Amino acid sequence: MNRRVLALTAAAVMLSGCSGSKLSHKGSDVPDRPETWSVEQRTLEDITPMTGEEQVYVTRDEETDAVKIIQGVLSDDPINNEREALDLIASYSQVMGYIDVYSELQYSGVTEYSHKLDYRFDQYCDGMQAGYVELMVDFDEGNRAVVLNSHYADLWGFDPKPKVSEAEAVKCAQDKYRTDKNAKAELTIADGPVLAWIVPVNDESVAEVYIDANNGDIIRRIPVTD
16 A cells, blocks of 8 residues: 655644635635645555445545545445544545544444444534544455545634624624524534524524624524424
8 A cells, every 4th residue: 555654744734723624714824725634645546346236436536526425445444433434534634634533523433234333533723513424344355444425624824713703603693593692602613614603583484594704694494393
C-alpha cells in the first residue's frame, strides 16, 4: 500500500477554533487549511471490492464533488472497537476532507444488525452537533470495515459566535409568528453550514424557525407534526 505519513500542525487547529469554514463565516485571521494529518493516509486505490463485487463504489456530493460514501473493504485489518474504527476513519481524512477527527468526532454508539456493526461518531463544534460519520464493519468480511458513510460538515474557520443575539433572534421570529412570552432560542449549526438560532413558535403549521445568527433571516421552518 502506498501511503504517506503526515504530521498535523497543532497550532493551526488551535487558532481555527472549530475545524471548519464556509465563505462569509470564515474570519480573516483563520490560518490556511491544513493539508497534512497525524496518521498514515490511505487512498481510494487502497480499497478492494467486497466479496462478490467487482468494484469499489464511491458516491460524491453533486455540488462539491466531496466523497460522501465508500463501499468496499477499506483495510485488511479487522475493527474490534470504537478506537480502531476512529483510527481507520482518520486514515481516510485526505480522501474525505476531514480536518482532525480526534478533536471533531465523538463516539455516539454502535448498532448491530444482519452480521454487521455500524459505528457512529457525531461531529461537534463548540458543543453544537454539526454532522456525523458512520463506519460499517462486516462479520462476513472478517470483521473488516466495508462502508464509510460521511455526513461531515466542513467547518474550517467557522465562527461559532453569533452576531445576532438570542433576544434579537426571538424578535426576528416574532415579526412573522407568535411566540410564548418567555420564548428561548437555542444556538445550533444548520445545513450550509450556517450558525442559527432555533426559536419555538405558536403556529398552526410551524413548530419552530431557524434564524441565521449572522443576519437575522429565517432560513428554515420546521412543520408541526401530529
